Amino acid sequence: MDRRKLIRKILVYAIYILLLSSLQVSYPGRLGFGGQTADITFVFVVLVGYFFGFKDGVIVGLITGLVRDCLAPIAVVGIDGTVRVTAGIGMLVMFLAGAVGASFFTKRMHRNVPFAFVSIAFTTLLYKISGHFMAYSWTFIAPAVGSYDLGVYEIVVRSCLLQTLLNLIAGIPILLLLRFAGPVAVSDQRKSSDDVIAIGEENSWLQI
Amino acid sequence: MKKLLTSKWFIVLAVSLLLIAGIVLSFIPNSPLKAAVGVSSKVVSPAQKGVKSTGNAFSDFWAAIADGIAIREENKTLKQEIADLKYKLNQYEEAAIRYEELKGAFHIRDTFSNYDIYGATILSREADEWFSVIRINAGKNEGIVLEQGQSYPVVDVEMNLVGRVIETEGSTSKVLPLLHEGFSVAGKVNEVNGASVIICGDSVLKKSGLCRVKGIDKNIKLAPGTVIVTSGEGGLFPDGIPIGTIESVDYSNPTEVTATLRPYSVIGELEDVFVMIPFNADTKKEGTPGASESSAQGQGGQG
Numbered sequence: 001m002d003r004r005k006l007i008r009k010i011l012v013y014a015i016y017i018l019l020l021s022s023l024q025v026s027y028p029g030r031l032g033f034g035g036q037t038a039d040i041t042f043v044f045v046v047l048v049g050y051f052f053g054f055k056d057g058v059i060v061g062l063i064t065g066l067v068r069d070c071l072a073p074i075a076v077v078g079i080d081g082t083v084r085v086t087a088g089i090g091m092l093v094m095f096l097a098g099a100v101g102a103s104f105f106t107k108r109m110h111r112n113v114p115f116a117f118v119s120i121a122f123t124t125l126l127y128k129i130s131g132h133f134m135a136y137s138w139t140f141i142a143p144a145v146g147s148y149d150l151g152v153y154e155i156v157v158r159s160c161l162l163q164t165l166l167n168l169i170a171g172i173p174i175l176l177l178l179r180f181a182g183p184v185a186v187s188d189q190r191k192s193s194d195d196v197i198a199i200g201e202e203n204s205w206l207q208i
Numbered sequence: 209m210k211k212l213l214t215s216k217w218f219i220v221l222a223v224s225l226l227l228i229a230g231i232v233l234s235f236i237p238n239s240p241l242k243a244a245v246g247v248s249s250k251v252v253s254p255a256q257k258g259v260k261s262t263g264n265a266f267s268d269f270w271a272a273i274a275d276g277i278a279i280r281e282e283n284k285t286l287k288q289e290i291a292d293l294k295y296k297l298n299q300y301e302e303a304a305i306r307y308e309e310l311k312g313a314f315h316i317r318d319t320f321s322n323y324d325i326y327g328a329t330i331l332s333r334e335a336d337e338w339f340s341v342i343r344i345n346a347g348k349n350e351g352i353v354l355e356q357g358q359s360y361p362v363v364d365v366e367m368n369l370v371g372r373v374i375e376t377e378g379s380t381s382k383v384l385p386l387l388h389e390g391f392s393v394a395g396k397v398n399e400v401n402g403a404s405v406i407i408c409g410d411s412v413l414k415k416s417g418l419c420r421v422k423g424i425d426k427n428i429k430l431a432p433g434t435v436i437v438t439s440g441e442g443g444l445f446p447d448g449i450p451i452g453t454i455e456s457v458d459y460s461n462p463t464e465v466t467a468t469l470r471p472y473s474v475i476g477e478l479e480d481v482f483v484m485i486p487f488n489a490d491t492k493k494e495g496t497p498g499a500s501e502s503s504a505q506g507q508g509g510q511g
Contacts, residue, residue, distance in 0.1 A: 018255040018259070019259060021252070022258075025331075026256065026259060026260040026332060026333070028476070035414070035415025036415070037334070039336050058219070066245065067248065067252050068339060070249040071249075071252060071343065072332050072339040072341060072342070073245075073382065075374065075384050077389070083374055085341055085374060087230070087241045087244075087245045088227050088228075088230040088231035088234055089231055089339075090339065091227055092224060092228065095223060095227065096224065131337070148411065150411055154412055154415075
């Protein structure tokens with residue numbers, strides 16, 4: 001990749017990471033509905049992975065996660081009942097989101113736009129189900145947390161499905177941003193993505 | 209071997225394990241991952257402040273246009289109200305003088321007179337269902353220093369409970385909000401010898417902006433609308449801070465009566481909050497001996 005394209009890519013990612021992360025934590029009320037908030041940074045990472053490959057997905061995921069840990073970390077009730085602010089959970093979540101986004105039928109579907117929404121829905125559901133499972137499991141490790149008494153309706157409808165719907169809606173503007181004002185110029189996109197998939201193996205880092 | 213090391217899934221596994229180790233280590237004060245987050249905070253915070261203030265400026269500009277006509281009408285009404293209020297103000301000033309006289313006579317003290325109140329602005333709010341710690345722009349530099357086991361109450365402009373400080377950094381602090389499932393505070397019904405209760409965050413109710421009320425004596429009749437304030441038990445929170453009102457009571461299980469509480473403060477609508485620090489707490493400024501330790505963790509016990 002030539003230097004100019006690399007600089008553009010780094011700059012665009014840096015701007016979007018800071019902008020979307022700031023919007024996420026500054027105006028969650030405007031991004032939310034029914035107690036859930038559209039996770040625009042999460043959607044961004046998934047789409048970066050989906051459109052621009054594994055390397056971009058995981059690196060952008062790690063940095064976005066670091067910013068998430070910095071701006072809105074998770075507080076966890078520890079084994080001794082003490083509430084502690086953690087670091088690293090955001091990085092782990094976003095890193096895996098980038099990796100999953102980059103691996104979700106990208107080869108078979110040739111990174112086509114409609115399937116990007118399936119990728120968002122799949123990754124969001126995976127995140128929410130894993131999150132609920134972890135929270136439920138944590139009550140056994142740290143009894144001080146108390147019982148995890150979310151019902152099936154709460155988990156399936158009000159948490160997983162609602163979050164997926166909000167993320168899908170948030171995916172539309174982010175997808176347009178990445179396509180038309182993204183890290184790779186529109187003129188370079190056409191010739192690159194499928195060629196790269198054809199040349200590289202899924203196991204190798206994709207480069208555009 | 210080289211193929212394995214460059215394998216996508218090997219990288220995912222290795223980085224995930226590293227991050228999990230980092231998360232576990234982050235429970236220990238001074239962990240390297242926390243330090244990395246702290247350093248990145250110095251870069252990210254100004255950018256986030258910039259985005260927020262730009263967003264607010266746009267929002268204010270739009271509101272100014274949209275509300276222009278309504279404001280003109282409102283202005284007329286307000287001018288009339290000002291005249292009425294000026295009259296009332298005179299009366300209250302008289303009453304205030306009278307109060308000061310009586311205060312001395314009856315040894316009344318202000319409920320929170322032994323607390324320093326630090327004003328702060330909310331920098332960032334919850335990102336989603338789980339990433340829900342909020343940040344405020346006051347920290348060690350402003351004199352908010354947490355020692356092990358300490359935590360300070362955070363209230364809104366009307367002195368309603370918002371949450372408590374659980375970690376402080378240079379110029380920011382992290383606040384555990386009232387709705388968080390790890391939050392717990394001892395409360396009481398706001399009347400003489402009011403019944404004691406425990407107010408906790410609840411993962412189900414927080415989506416509706418409600419808290420769980422536990423520890424209700426089955427012989428006590430709580431009605432919707434009952435005002436709950438902090439009881440002061442536990443020593444973390446002073447007594448008398450308004451928390452909210454009872455929304456509903458469930459007497460279906462006589463051995464464990466529970467209720468839901470709607471807090472007065474709505475974090476989504478707040479801009480400014482106040483941190484209450486007791487005079488006797490160690491509030492040394494950063495740079496003074498003993499204040500250079502890493503951010504301390506707040507205790508999870510109820511206040």
